[in-house]
Amino acid sequence: MSVVKGKLVKMEVIHVGEYEFTKQDIIGHGAFAMVYKGRKRKNASQSVAIKVVTKKGIQKASEILVKEIKILRELTALHHTNLVAMHDCMDSPGYVYVVMEASVCGSRVPIRSKVMRRRDRHAAGACAGPGNAARRRRDDRHH
Numbered sequence: 001m002s003v004v005k006g007k008l009v010k011m012e013v014i015h016v017g018e019y020e021f022t023k024q025d026i027i028g029h030g031a032f033a034m035v036y037k038g039r040k041r042k043n044a045s046q047s048v049a050i051k052v053v054t055k056k057g058i059q060k061a062s063e064i065l066v067k068e069i070k071i072l073r074e075l076t077a078l079h080h081t082n083l084v085a086m087h088d089c090m091d092s093p094g095y096v097y098v099v100m101e102a103s104v105c106g107s108r109v110p111i112r113s114k115v116m117r118r119r120d121r122h123a124a125g126a127c128a129g130p131g132n133a134a135r136r137r138r139d140d141r142h143h
Ligand SMILES: Nc1ncnc2c1ncn2[C@@H]1O[C@H](COP(=O)(O)OP(=O)(O)OP(=O)(O)O)[C@@H](O)[C@H]1O
Pocket: 027, 028, 029, 030, 031, 032, 033, 034, 035, 049, 051, 084, 100, 101, 102, 103, 104, 106, 109, 110, 113, 114, 117, 129, 130, 131, 132, 133, 134
C-alpha cells in the first residue's frame, strides 16, 4: 500500500522471473528505459535494479538491443569487480526487462553513468543505446 494524492493505493507488484518491483520505486530513467529498484522474490533483502526498456518507438533499434543483451551476458560471465552484473533478462510484447545488480552508489549513479557512457563509447566505439548501465562501475572510489 502507498499514499497517492492523499489516498491509500495498492501498488501492483510486477514479476520478472525470480525478481519483482513496483512502479513506485523509480531509481532513474534514460532515453530508452525506466529503472526501478526491485528485489529477489525469495529473498527480499537482495536488491536489484530492473531496467524496463519500452519497445515502442525502438523497432529499428531492437536488433541493437538484442546484440547489446548478448554482450551484457558475456560481460557478466567475466565476473569483473568493476562491472555491474546482469542477473536476468525477459522479453514481453511491449517491454524488455533487464535485471541488474543494483549499484551501491545510489544518487551518484546518474553523474557517473554519463561520464562512463562517454568513456565507454570512446573506448568501444559502438556501445550506444540501452544497457549502458551494466558497464557502470560498482563503487565510488574514484568519484
Ligand atoms: N544497475 C543500476 N543500479 C542503480 N541505478 C541504476 C542502475 N542502472 C541504471 N540506474 C539508474 O537509472 C538511470 C537510467 O539508466 P539507463 O541505463 O536507462 O540510462 P542512462 O545510461 O542514464 O542514459 P541513456 O538512456 O542515454 O543510455 C541511471 O541514470 C541511474 O540513475
